[in-house]
Amino acid sequence: MSSGPYVWKERPLAAGIQIAVVGFGGFNIAPGTIGCFVRQGPKPGVVEADSPPYLLTAGHVLKPQKKGGITPIDARVYQPEPAGWINGVATTSEVHYAGTLDAGIALLDDDTKYRNYVWKIGDIKDIADPVDGMIVQKHGRTTGRTVGRITMSSYTYGDFHDLIQITFDKDNPANNAKRFGSEGDSGAPIMTGEGRLVGILHAVDDDGSGGYACKIRNIFNEMRLSLA
Structure with a gap:
């Protein structure tokens, strides 16, 4: 797997850093980014006392498409990646990849600690809900921290709808890269300057000029989630 600049082992787990799943025999390591940590309840915003924590990321990170004729099938999630079969931190539980959601959760191992902190x-x-003109930033496994502006708060991209469209602020000195995102950043948290999560990264433009995110409110409502 190609190594990006944000691929170290981090404990407790944090958002904005690399996770990976693998295919049969350890082939096709597919990297992605932790979006946040959540609990699942009977309805959004309601969490039972014994509800366990999960990590949230893009659905296609946890169940990537077939590549090179081999379909990744391992439900285990590793951070930053497997060393043999070491570094497992969670097991895939639920994945959505249609409509408004490209999102999945993985149940954290009992001994895996975490903090709802986004790197950098x-x-x-x-x-929070996205608003046109809102300044946001993300931290992803490949391109680190980048800054953009929400240009449309309800956007159709391919087969997905009600997404957030973000235009890269390429001149912002806080950027770690010359593009908004790249492969491996999927699932990255999209944050306001006040520490509110508005979405997780779904895709980026080929030229790096912007990206598209699933709204966190849609994810939480559909999957009955709350911040852990």
């Missing part, structure tokens, strides 16, 4: 950005304090 700060604590996740709450969730």
Whole structure:
């Protein structure tokens, strides 16, 4: 697997850093980015006392498409990647890849600690709805921290709808890269400057000029999630 700049082992787990799943025999290591940590309840915003924590990322990170004739089938999630079969931290539980959601959760192992903190950005304090013109930033496994502006808060991209469209602020000095995102950044948290999570990264433009994110509110409502 190609190595990006944000691929170290981090414990407790944090958002904005690399995770990976693998295929049969350890082939086709597919990297992605942790979006946040959540709990699942009977309805959004309601969590039972014994509800376990999960990591949230893009659905296609946990169940990537077939590549090179081999379909990744391992439900285990590793951070940053497997060393043999070491570094396992979670097991895939639920994945959505249609409509408004490219999202999946993986149940954290009992001994896996975490913190709802986005690398280089700060604590996740709450969730929020996107607004046209809102300045946001993300931290992803490949391109690190980049800054953009929401140009459309309800956008159709391919087969997905009600996504967030973000235009890269290429001149912002806080950027770690010359493009908004790249392969491996999928699932990265999209944050406001006040520490509110508005979405997780779904895809980026080929030229790096922007990206598309699934709204965190849609994800939480559909999957009955709350911040852990």
